[in-house]
Amino acid sequence: MSAPVYLYPQPRSYRLTGGSSPAAAGFDVRADGEEAALLAEEADVAGRLEASLRAAEAASGEPRGRRPARAAAVVEYQAELHPQGYVLKWDADGLGLKASTAQGLHYALLTAAQFFEGLSGSAEWPHCRIDDEPDFAVRGVMLDIGRNKIPKMETLYALVDRLSELKFNHLQLYMEGFCFDYAKYAALFPEATPITAAEYRELDAYAAARYIDLVPNQNCLGHMGPWLAKPEFRDLAEHPDGMPTPLPFKLPPATLNPADERSAALAKDLFDELLPCFSSRYVNLNMDEPFGLGTGGSKARAEEIGVAGLYMEYAERMFRIARSHGKKPLLWGDVLARHPELIERLPDDATVLHWNYDEPVPYEPACRTLSEKGVPYYVCPGTSSWSSLSGRTDNMLGNVADAARNGLAYGAGGLIVTDWGDSGHWQAPAVSFPGFAYAAGASWRAAANLDRLEPMEHHVSRRMLQDRTGRAARLLLEMGRYYHLERCTIENGTYTSYLLNRGLSSREDLERDTSRLPDIARLLGGAGTPFRLDYRYAEMEEWLRERREELDGLALTGPDAAIVKDELANTLLLIEAGAGLHRYIYRQDLPDEEAEAEWLGRLRTRLETAVREFRRLWLARNREGGLDASAAAFDRLLGQYGGRLRELKRG
Missing domain, CATH: 3.20.20.80 (Glycosidases)
Incomplete structure (x- = not known):
């Protein structure tokens, strides 16, 4: 039987062994022998089991006081196990943890924490056995x-x-x-x-x-x-x-x-x-x-x-x-x-x-x-x-x-x-x-x-991300698929990101530069795939609307929840800024200078908002050094927008 979805990475072997026992309110830790005692002390088994139960309790909102009793947790040393491997079992005798090293025991405790969390709120825990070790050391x-x-x-x-x-x-x-x-x-x-x-x-x-x-x-x-x-x-x-x-x-x-x-x-x-x-x-x-x-x-x-x-x-x-x-x-x-x-x-x-x-x-x-x-x-x-x-x-x-x-x-x-x-x-x-x-x-x-x-x-x-809806990962995966709407062969990146870095220009200059990208890629060790582009702007607009709705629907609860939401919202704003720049360069639905000036003004306002947020969010997590260098392409593009707007006004 495959492991429950709340165990990740999924273990090498997970099987139900039949029956169940009351969920533990706590554990009385015992080491089977001197070597096991040393492992248990180094891995802090007692402290980490208690912390894991507290975390599971917080996740479920159900106090452990309703549970009937404490359970035994027995640590055993097994020399034949992989240095990073472990055995974890839960049955009528309590929790069993086997390992040959403290590191293996550490991984067993990580799995135990996920086990408790996945069953938080359950009166009974199903009997099971997990045998696990990594593919790569x-x-x-x-x-x-x-x-x-x-x-x-x-x-x-x-x-x-x-x-x-x-x-x-x-x-x-x-x-x-x-x-x-x-x-x-x-x-x-x-x-x-x-x-x-x-x-x-x-x-x-x-x-x-x-x-x-x-x-x-x-x-x-x-x-x-x-x-x-x-x-x-x-x-x-x-x-x-x-x-x-x-x-x-x-x-x-x-x-x-x-x-x-x-x-x-x-x-x-x-x-x-x-x-x-x-x-x-x-x-x-x-x-x-x-x-x-x-x-x-x-x-x-x-x-x-x-x-x-x-x-x-x-x-x-x-x-x-x-x-x-x-x-x-x-x-x-x-x-x-x-x-x-x-x-x-x-x-x-x-x-x-x-x-x-x-x-x-x-x-x-x-x-x-x-x-x-x-x-x-x-x-x-x-x-x-x-x-x-x-x-x-x-x-x-x-x-x-x-x-x-x-x-x-x-x-x-x-x-x-x-x-x-x-x-x-x-x-x-x-x-x-x-x-x-x-x-x-x-x-x-x-x-x-x-x-x-x-x-x-x-x-x-x-x-x-501690998202109560469970949909945050799907949003991240979908946010990473907008490049399919570019239908572009650019290597090791996206056309939208390239465009924001490159800045404002005529369509002729852009197409000249993108035609050179395969040569540049070969020069730097890439494949040099011939450049092709079929940008679907209308589909990108709809894609952005759907992603924003999904982002609004998340219920992030972690200590940095507000920052994460703002970061993802600003990421979508930057993608929109790049898509809008493509529309401007190719003059899609911009029949005259009045429409051009109106769209340029929107692009500048949008990018100004994105850059302010980019700088604020950068400093929330990172040191200041490097920020100006990272934002330089945005600042240059804002200057180009301003210059073109002044030209249109004079004209």
């Missing part, structure tokens, strides 16, 4: 804080709590700019509001208490644009004056020159200060997308040993820095995919993070190759939330499912779902919740969680 989330949005500490603590409830055990905060308060370089970034060493140590301890490994993350080769934009570091770039392209523009400096000794020295400075703040045995060096590598300042060295050799020469220096701090290196696998000859040179302690974020692109070839070569690796799909405003639901579902199935088939050691901040990090946190939850289920037990969305939706609605 490492199940994680990587949140981008390197592109503008650095959360406040209370936001990060809340994130850790949500991830813990989903049985995640790995968290990275991606950094490429001045996201950490590097004392040596703080004077160069006076506008920044970074995480301090003390804050990272506190977060590390908070995560560890919930069996989540907080892994340090700092890019050190590509994606170094914020550092290379400073005059003090500009000449460390592979292309200090910008990287030439076949198109009529240059890419701004973003890749360090690995042949310059000062590049490795800068990276060492960063890691020497960052890594002591973490108890993790790992560090993500990233080293992805080093655009222009070997074509600028390091060209001479690349001609001697090849671009692949140049990359690995620098990577080996980074590996040594990681080892000097007792860390094992993680690195993204995109360069290895282009230069498979490097796989043989990877050290045994390195783990490859194989990423791919577009659902049509299969995980199977790279997973098979890495498995055949005996390389430790994780699969890393994405939430598809970035560059989209409200996500791309069906791309996310297909991307995560493909990663999980092939990672499982080819022996991946972990699954990490990524949540990037490209194009301003405009997405509200709740937009990523379905991606987090679906990846949690996929990485815990793929067979039980990939094909049935109802348990995931229940968890997102009832637990993550």
Whole structure:
């Protein structure tokens, strides 16, 4: 029998064993042996069972005093169980919890809390047995804080709590700019509001208490644009004056020159200060997308040993820095995919993070190759939330499912779902919740969680958003489907988000620029799918009306309920702003200058409201540094609207 929908991730095995017993008013905890007693103490079984009963009581509104009696809760140590596995049973003898580690017992207690909550208000609890263990030993989330949005500490603590409830055990905060308060370089970034060493140590301890490994993350080769934009570091770039392209523009400096000794020295400075703040045995060096590598300042060295050799020469220096701090290196696998000859040179302690974020692109070839070569690796799909405003639901579902199935088939050691901040990090946190939850289920037990969305939706609605109607997850999933109304082939984002970032122009200029998008995608490693667009504006208007009605009907009750509702409402307003901009550029139903001016005025008013809300809501959860950069495209568009309105008035 499948597990009840209120258990998520769905366990490996759930079965009813016949009969039922009165719901417990409390538990008398007993450990069966010395080893079990140590586990029970470390996992705080008594305290957490009591807390779970209180939470279930609050959810049902029924006082426990009506229940007849306390029940026994027996903790047993079973050495043969998976280190993260457990057995949970409820029968006439009470609650039974079996595990081989405190971490396994921790997951049993998370399941017990969901069991109590799901049966809150019931006089009898059905007898059952749950045998459970994860598919992937490492199940994680990587949140981008390197592109503008650095959360406040209370936001990060809340994130850790949500991830813990989903049985995640790995968290990275991606950094490429001045996201950490590097004392040596703080004077160069006076506008920044970074995480301090003390804050990272506190977060590390908070995560560890919930069996989540907080892994340090700092890019050190590509994606170094914020550092290379400073005059003090500009000449460390592979292309200090910008990287030439076949198109009529240059890419701004973003890749360090690995042949310059000062590049490795800068990276060492960063890691020497960052890594002591973490108890993790790992560090993500990233080293992805080093655009222009070997074509600028390091060209001479690349001609001697090849671009692949140049990359690995620098990577080996980074590996040594990681080892000097007792860390094992993680690195993204995109360069290895282009230069498979490097796989043989990877050290045994390195783990490859194989990423791919577009659902049509299969995980199977790279997973098979890495498995055949005996390389430790994780699969890393994405939430598809970035560059989209409200996500791309069906791309996310297909991307995560493909990663999980092939990672499982080819022996991946972990699954990490990524949540990037490209194009301003405009997405509200709740937009990523379905991606987090679906990846949690996929990485815990793929067979039980990939094909049935109802348990995931229940968890997102009832637990993550505390929505009494139970419809919040469906709304989030539908909000992530507006891109189907664009009928656009743009890669790794939505046309509406692209349009808001790009700003106001003539139709001719827009079509010229969108025709170049496939070339830009290929330049950056994408597929370069020919650009097509069939924007259904009338359908988008109806879609927005329906989503707003659904949002109004939710009954969110969490501590941040008002903020979540406002964030989602503003997300819909931004989508409407982008749709309206498309209508204006293509002059749909705007027959003359009077109609044009009226519509432009509405667009400006709508966007002014959205930007005010965007700034207010940003500061409710995040630090101020990065806000102006994130809102710059909105501010530029408002200026363009004002300028065009003045032109029309003069005309």
